[in-house]
Each structure stands twice: as structure tokens, then as C-alpha cells.
Amino acid sequence: MSEVSKIRTFPPSKESWGGEAAFEGTHRKGELRGIIKINQDNCVGCDTCTAFCPTEAIKGSLGVAHAISTNKCVACGQCLVNCPFGAIEQMSFVDEIMKKLDDPKAFVVAHPSPAVRVSIAEEFGGTPGDLTINRLYNAFEKAGFHNYDVNFAADQTILEEGTEFIKKVRYWVLGERGEDLEHVAHHPLPHFTSCCPAWVKNAETFHPELIPHISGAKSPIQMGGALAKTWAAEFVWKKDPRDIYMVSVTPCTAKIFEASRPEFNSAYEHLKAESKIPQETPSFQDIDAVLTARDAAEIFRRKGINPLTMSDEREIETMNVYTGAATIFGASGGVMEAALRTAYFILSGTELSNPDITLVRGYEQDIVEATIPVPLKALNGKIINVKVAVVNGASRNIKEIVKRLIDDKNQYHFVEVMNCPGGCVNGGGQPVRTMGTSWLHPLLPLPLRA
Amino acid sequence: MANERVLKFPMSEKMFHNINMVTWMILAITGVLIYFKLVSEATASLMMTFHIGIAIVFTLNFVGFVVLNADRFFLMLRNLLIWDADTFAWFKNLGGYPRRLFGIPFGPVEVAPQGRFNAGQKITYLFFIFMIFGLIVTGWLLYFMAPVLGKTTMVYFFNFHVWGSIIATVMAVGAHLPLAVINIEDFKAMFRFGSGDVPLEDALHHAPKWVENDLVKVSTLEQPLKAHH
Numbered sequence: 053m054s055e056v057s058k059i060r061t062f063p064p065s066k067e068s069w070g071g072e073a074a075f076e077g078t079h080r081k082g083e084l085r086g087i088i089k090i091n092q093d094n095c096v097g098c099d100t101c102t103a104f105c106p107t108e109a110i111k112g113s114l115g116v117a118h119a120i121s122t123n124k125c126v127a128c129g130q131c132l133v134n135c136p137f138g139a140i141e142q143m144s145f146v147d148e149i150m151k152k153l154d155d156p157k158a159f160v161v162a163h164p165s166p167a168v169r170v171s172i173a174e175e176f177g178g179t180p181g182d183l184t185i186n187r188l189y190n191a192f193e194k195a196g197f198h199n200y201d202v203n204f205a206a207d208q209t210i211l212e213e214g215t216e217f218i219k220k221v222r223y224w225v226l227g228e229r230g231e232d233l234e235h236v237a238h239h240p241l242p243h244f245t246s247c248c249p250a251w252v253k254n255a256e257t258f259h260p261e262l263i264p265h266i267s268g269a270k271s272p273i274q275m276g277g278a279l280a281k282t283w284a285a286e287f288v289w290k291k292d293p294r295d296i297y298m299v300s301v302t303p304c305t306a307k308i309f310e311a312s313r314p315e316f317n318s319a320y321e322h323l324k325a326e327s328k329i330p331q332e333t334p335s336f337q338d339i340d341a342v343l344t345a346r347d348a349a350e351i352f353r354r355k356g357i358n359p360l361t362m363s364d365e366r367e368i369e370t371m372n373v374y375t376g377a378a379t380i381f382g383a384s385g386g387v388m389e390a391a392l393r394t395a396y397f398i399l400s401g402t403e404l405s406n407p408d409i410t411l412v413r414g415y416e417q418d419i420v421e422a423t424i425p426v427p428l429k430a431l432n433g434k435i436i437n438v439k440v441a442v443v444n445g446a447s448r449n450i451k452e453i454v455k456r457l458i459d460d461k462n463q464y465h466f467v468e469v470m471n472c473p474g475g476c477v478n479g480g481g482q483p484v485r486t487m488g489t490s491w492l493h494p495l496l497p498l499p500l501r502a
Numbered sequence: 503m504a505n506e507r508v509l510k511f512p513m514s515e516k517m518f519h520n521i522n523m524v525t526w527m528i529l530a531i532t533g534v535l536i537y538f539k540l541v542s543e544a545t546a547s548l549m550m551t552f553h554i555g556i557a558i559v560f561t562l563n564f565v566g567f568v569v570l571n572a573d574r575f576f577l578m579l580r581n582l583l584i585w586d587a588d589t590f591a592w593f594k595n596l597g598g599y600p601r602r603l604f605g606i607p608f609g610p611v612e613v614a615p616q617g618r619f620n621a622g623q624k625i626t627y628l629f630f631i632f633m634i635f636g637l638i639v640t641g642w643l644l645y646f647m648a649p650v651l652g653k654t655t656m657v658y659f660f661n662f663h664v665w666g667s668i669i670a671t672v673m674a675v676g677a678h679l680p681l682a683v684i685n686i687e688d689f690k691a692m693f694r695f696g697s698g699d700v701p702l703e704d705a706l707h708h709a710p711k712w713v714e715n716d717l718v719k720v721s722t723l724e725q726p727l728k729a730h731h
């Protein structure tokens with residue numbers, strides 16, 4: 053096992069949210085930009101990072117300090133984890149969150165994604181798996197957070213996404229028409245997953261022709277944020293939603309961007325529409341701040357907490373209950389697998405006999421394809437072959453998939469795209485190891501994997 | 503004997519050495535200017551293109567020498583790698599150079615008889631050969647394979663390439679060059695147009711064991727003696 057590298061961070065500045073203009077380049081007003089930055093003084097111009105960038109956002113010739121084009125960058129952080137010289141830095145909200153934790157009025161909620169519970173252990177010298185979920189919850193609690201597991205919301209995303217896919221199958225494959233299907237009339241198959249914010253931003257900027265295909269379901273983190281400030285605030289925590297400060301803890305740097313998207317203030321809109329908050333309340337986001345796994349470890353360090361030494365005992369809480377489907381969400385192919393299980397059940401009326409659809413999970417191949425025969429309950433068991441694909445690491449594969457789709461629109465029904473090779477577990481916010489690269493990693497025998 | 507000369511540097515070695523020297527210096531200067539950000543970005547970019555172009559010549563020169571003159575190369579390696587008691591004895595007074603150059607009475611007055619290369623040269627030249635090989639390998643790996651090398655390997659290779667070349671250049675300019683100028687007959691043999699021979703007298707003084715063990719007489723008088731293969 054190699055060492056965990058220290059990654060430099062910087063706080064957001066006023067300009068990070070843009071000026072008054074509705075659009076600045078590819079960013080809307082309020083959207084965070086410049087989340088990943090190359091420190092020109094530390095960059096030796098080795099050019100390694102350019103090979104990992106999915107959007108060719110990195111400029112600079114060999115030997116010359118490189119720079120990131122804000123307009124092209126999707127904030128995935130793959131360049132950061134693969135820079136051998138530690139020259140790439142990440143925008144961090146650690147200071148702001150530390151202040152919130154000291155604010156007695158603020159009800160600060162940690163919203164941890166499944167992939168971080170594996171990785172935070174590494175920041176404290178443990179091996180992946182050393183940190184049980186209870187230890188992590190207890191550590192957050194000791195630091196002053198309340199817990200709300202993303203997995204709880206991931207189950208809702210799966211239901212939403214599965215239901216949406218079923219409607220698309222009914223409309224586009226079975227030719228059904230009806231009021232409940234109208235909204236999918238402009239959203240043809242193939243159905244693309246939407247939970248990877250780097251992929252969504254990539255599609256919006258570089259492949260706008262794919263936008264109608266992308267799922268309308270929000271990512272689990274965003275669903276969680278909205279639920280926390282509406283349902284949980286009212287029924288579980290019994291708190292004024294304006295005092296709730298949602299902190300998503302993620303393996304992903306692009307989630308920092310996602311949280312700032314202006315449309316992700318559903319709780320605010322809902323609460324205002326329902327007159328549950330004063331009309332003059334300024335808008336607030338569903339997720340107030342994002343911590344990467346590295347940032348969360350930094351908070352623990354500043355608070356003198358080693359999550360590995362926390363107790364493993366804990367009562368089961370409403371906000372931390374979830375299924376196995378939610379847990380696999382962060383693995384490549386996991387979203388699709390989870391949604392397919394749901395879709396299979398609803399379309400066929402039976403459980404998928406082998407729910408571990410291994411063909412679509414894992415990262416040994418760049419693009420994994422599978423065909424799953426689904427007997428349709430509505431058509432007396434007539435079988436449709438659902439063709440699925442998992443794009444593993446958009447940096448190398450998204451162009452290939454787009455080309456295939458343009459060549460043959462009927463090639464797939466369901467496409468999962470994860471920007472990072474291997475999915476969220478290999479995200480740009482995870483602890484960075486001194487050895488290894490995202491590219492070689494999958495080729496190494498397990499004991500050698502960094 | 504006064505007119506007898508021995509061939510110290512055959513044409514292939516001279517060509518290799520001189521092309522290597524010129525390309526090395528260009529690579530070192532461009533490399534330092536780029537690494538220490540001493541020029542503008544546009545100039546650095548241009549210099550890197552130049553650095554890579556010259557690196558091709560540098561590489562071909564080394565590979566060409568090794569492949570086309572394998573016998574010479576291995577003979578040279580043999581000369582560098584054979585270490586006998588006299589080679590080690592050289593260190594007792596560092597070949598008498600501290601006494602000769604700086605008047606420091608270091609070790610015995612008598613210098614142990616040396617072969618074609620003295621012990622100091624053996625270490626230095628082996629280091630230079632290793633560095634040439636290492637810089638070629640790391641340079642091209644950094645150029646073609648950076649994303650798949652693995653980060654730690656990449657940093658090691660990069661530091662070897664940058665700092666190894668700086669150290670070797672300082673050694674070449676600060677030690678190898680002045681000592682070569684002191685051994686003026688060697689210097690002239692290396693840089694004069696035509697044959698790279700030195701007076702037999704000079705060879706007997708600096709490298710008596712080489713003359714004794716390795717050289718054969720190929721003709722009399724002003725013709726150079728040729729080394730054994």
C-alpha cells in the first residue's frame with residue numbers, strides 16, 4: 053500500500069460564484085467555477101494530467117506550467133488525483149463548515165455517500181473496510197454533525213429512475229400512450245443516468261444532443277438535500293429548515309459544482325409555495341456545502357477525531373436505513389443495476405432471479421454491455437431484450453458511445469455514464485495515493501492495487 | 503620512440519564523444535531554462551520542441567555507437583570495469599593530482615600504474631555512461647508513457663532526469679573538462695581533426711599498463727599503434 057498524499061486546497065472566493073451576468077462562458081450565475089485549479093508554481097509541465105481529462109480542458113505544452121479552462125472543466129478532479137507532482141488543488145469548504153459547527157443556531161447535517169466510508173479510513177492509516185458505518189456516524193456526531201446517510205436518498209433515486217425508465221419503455225418500446233406518459237414523449241431512449249454531475253455537465257457543454265436522453269431524476273445527494281429540508285426537518289428533526297445546513301460528504305469534486313446549480317433549491321421553492329417559510333426568505337440551496345472525503349478527514353483531524361477509534365455501537369435511526377441497492381450506487385454499473393432490478397420487478401411482476409447483474413458492474417472493461425431479457429407482465433410474458441451499457445471513465449469512452457449512438461439510436465435502452473474510471477469509488481475527492489494511476493489500477497492484481 | 507604514437511581515441515569514439523558533448527550541453531541548457539522557468543512560456547514551449555529534437559540525435563548517437571561499434575563499446579566497458587590492485591592503489595594519492603595541481607602532499611608520491619583509464623576516470627566514465635543511458639530511458643518514458651508510469655515512478659524518473667543531468671553536467675564541466683585540459687595530449691587527440699592518437703611517451707606516463715597489456719604495434723614510426731580487440 054502506498055502513502056496517502058496531501059492535497060492542497062483553497063477556499064472559494066467571491067468570484068467563484070460568478071458575477072451578475074446570467075451566463076459567463078459555460079456557467080450560469082451562481083454556479084461555482086474554478087473548483088479544480090493548477091498551481092502554476094508547482095506544475096512542472098509533465099503533461100500527465102491532460103491524458104486523464106475527459107473534456108480536453110487542460111492547456112499547456114510539455115515543460116510549461118499547465119492551466120485549466122474554466123469553461124471546459126467539469127470539475128471531476130481526475131487530473132488532481134493523477135498529477136504526480138501534487139500541483140493541482142481543490143476548492144474546499146472546510147473553513148466555512150468549521151464555522152457552522154461552532155454556530156449554536158445551525159443544525160449541521162452530514163450527508164455521507166457510500167464511497168466515502170471505505171476511503172476515509174485510508175486517511176487515518178487504515179485499510180478500506182476498517183471504518184464501519186457506525187464508526188463514521190459516531191465520528192460525525194462527535195464533530196458536531198447530525199447524520200443523514202445518502203443511501204437513504206439513493207433508494208428514492210433508484211425508484212424514481214426505475215419508474216422513469218419503465219415509462220420510457222412503455223412509451224417508446226411498447227407504443228403505449230396516456231397522460232402519465234406524456235412527459236417522456238420528448239425524452240427518447242436510450243435512457244442515460246444522471247447522477248454523475250461531471251457527466252451531466254460534460255453532456256450539457258459538449259453533447260447537448262444527448263440532453264433529452266438524460267434521466268430527469270436528481271442524484272441521491274440532491275434528493276437527500278431536498279428531503280432533509282422538507283420532510284426530515286418537519287417530521288424527524290422538527291427544525292426550522294432555514295437552520296438546517298446540509299453538508300454532503302462525497303468522493304466527488306464535481307458534487308461541489310452540482311450543489312451550486314441554481315435549480316437545486318427545490319426545498320426552498322416548495323417551502324415558499326407551501327408558505328412554510330416567509331416569502332422574503334432569500335433562496336437557499338438544498339445542499340449548502342460539499343466536503344470531499346479528504347475534506348471530511350481534515351475536519352476530523354482539526355477536531356482531533358480518529359474515526360477508526362470510535363465506537364461501533366449505535367442505535368438504528370430513521371435517516372440511516374437503506375437497501376443493498378443503494379449501497380452499490382457508487383460502483384460503476386451500480387446505478388443501472390439498482391434501477392434495472394426495480395424496472396425488472398415492475399415490468400415483469402417478478403424479482404430478477406439473479407439480482408447481481410455482474411455484467412454491468414465492475415471496471416475491468418471500458419464499455420460493458422449486456423442484454424437482459426425481461427418478460428413483460430402486461431403482454432403475457434412476451435420478452436423484450438433490454439440492452440444496457442456502462443461507460444466506465446468518460447475521459448476515454450464518452451466520444452465512442454456518442455458515436456455509436458449517432459450511428460444507431462436503437463443500440464441501447466439504458467446507458468450509465470460515470471466520469472471516473474471505476475465509478476464514484478475512484479472519484480476526484482477520494483484520498484489520493486502516491487502510487488498508481490486510474491488507468492493501470494484495474495490491470496493490477498488485487499494485492500498490488502494502490 | 504620520440505615519434506611513436508598510439509591510437510587513444512578511434513574515430514568512432516571521437517564522433518560519439520563529440521556529438522554527445524554538443525547535444526548534452528544543448529539538452530542541459532534547454533532543460534535548465536525550461537525547468538527553472540527562466541524563459542517565457544512561449545520560449546519554453548519552443549525550447550522543449552528543440553530539447554526533444556536534440557534528444558533524438560543524442561539517443562541515436564548513443565545507440566549507434568553501441569550497435570555499430572559494439573566491439574569498441576565493449577572494449578571500453580572492459581577497460582572501465584576491470585579493477586586490479588593498482589586501480590585501487592590510485593586512491594591512495596588520487597593519481598597524484600592534489601599534489602600536482604594544488605601542492606597538497608596527499609598520499610605517496612608515486613602513482614600506481616594505470617590502464618587506459620585511471621581509477622578516477624573509470625568511476626566518472628561509468629557514471630557518465632550510466633547517466634546517458636538513464637537519461638535516454640527516463641526521457642523517452644516521460645515523453646511517451648507519463649500517464650501509465652504510476653505517479654511515484656513518474657516522480658522518481660522526473661527527478662532522476664532533471665537532477666541527474668544537472669549533477670552530471672556539473673561533473674562534466676567542473677571536473678572532466680579541466681582534467682581533460684590538463685591531460686593536453688588526450689584533449690588534442692579528442693578534438694583535433696583526424697587521428698585521435700597521443701605520443702607513446704604520454705601514454706606510457708599516464709597509462710603504462712594499457713601500453714604494456716593492450717597495445718600492439720601495427721607499423722613503425724609515425725604510424726599509430728592499435729589497441730587489441
Ligand code: SF4
Pocket residue numbers: 090094095096097098099100101102117118134135136137138139140
Ligand atoms: S500532471 Fe501536474 S505537474 Fe504535470 S502538467 Fe499536469 S498539473 Fe502540471
Ligand code: SF4
Pocket residue numbers: 088104105106107108109110120124125126127128129130131132
Ligand atoms: S477537473 Fe476533470 S474536467 Fe476539469 S480539468 Fe481536471 S480532469 Fe479535466
